[in-house]
Amino acid sequence: MTSGLVSPKRPRNLAERLVGEFTREIRQARLRPGDRLPTEAQVVRRFGVSRTVVREALSQLQAAGLVETRHGIGTFVTMNRRDSGLRADAAEIATVVDLLAMLEMRIGVESEAAAIAARRRTDEHLERMRAALDEFERLLGAGETTEPADFRFHSTIAAATGNRYFASFMGSLGTKAIPRAHLKLPDLPSLHHRDYLASVNREHEDIFNAIAREDADGARAAMRTHIGNGRERLKLRQESSDNLEPRRKK
Structure with missing residues (x-):
């Protein structure tokens, strides 16, 4: 019986690519605490992905504590972001x-x-x-x-x-x-x-x-x-x- 190998070198899907892009912008302070992320429509146009992909990426960023969504207003970089936590690679x-x-x-x-x-x-x-x-x-x-x-x-x-x-x-x-x-x-x-x-x-x-x-x-x-x-x-x-x-x- 073989074990399927998954290459660790490349993003596994488009959502993970978006997560990586926004994470880098946050880490490098191009997006600062309190900054509003582009709208869903803007991200769709910028990266050429579907709305489903954008929503999945935002869910991952929220789960990681990097952004927060204020309903009816938009998604913002969290003000009190902490990098530590229980993580899996x-x-x-x-x-x-x-x-x-x-x-x-x-x-x-x-x-x-x-x-x-x-x-x-x-x-x-x-x-x-x-x-x-x-x-x-x-x-x-x-x-x-x-x-x-x-x-x-x-x-x-x-x-x-x-x-x-x-x-x-x-x-x-x-x-x-x-x-x-x-x-x-x-x-x-x-x-x-x-x-x-x-x-x-x-x-x-x-x-x-x-x-x-x-x-x-x-x-x-x-x-x-x-x-x-x-x-x-x-x-x-x-x-x-x-x-x-x-x-x-x-």
Whole structure:
């Protein structure tokens, strides 16, 4: 059985390229605390990417604590940015074995994050989680990739803890938190794949409902089940083929 290698030398997708661009501008003080980022439409024109890509990149920047969105106003570089935090180097997640190990770690980290979020979440956090789940359903129905909405849901839970270490951890992973975005897994019939994604979002709904009713134990259990199921699904699909390969950039 082979382990799919993912090159650590290049950005894995357009969203990560945008994250890298804005992170450099912030680190090099071309964008300073309190500065407003370009509008979504401006970023689309500047980089030639879709609105979905822009939203995914902003979600990663928010999760990393680099920017904050003020609804109806815009997205701004955070005033009191701190560089320290719990981080994972996504570039080091290069094989299926690495992905399985990262999912194992996420079980511990995100299960507790969900429990804390259930106690601390605000109505705004719930609205953002709900919007991510609705967007997941819309993308699934349209036959489009669901990974951006998936990541937004998980990163919003991290933000809802009010603990920058959880947010920093998710931000450092980016969409690497969603393994199906980075590996070419054995082909499945489209209907089967849609059923699989629908089951993923049902698990999301269980997590959301527990957080909404402020059920910390229920949220912890639902998140543990969700990521544990994802890890087992990846193992089963890996074992079903000796030709597991990564998605390669063309």
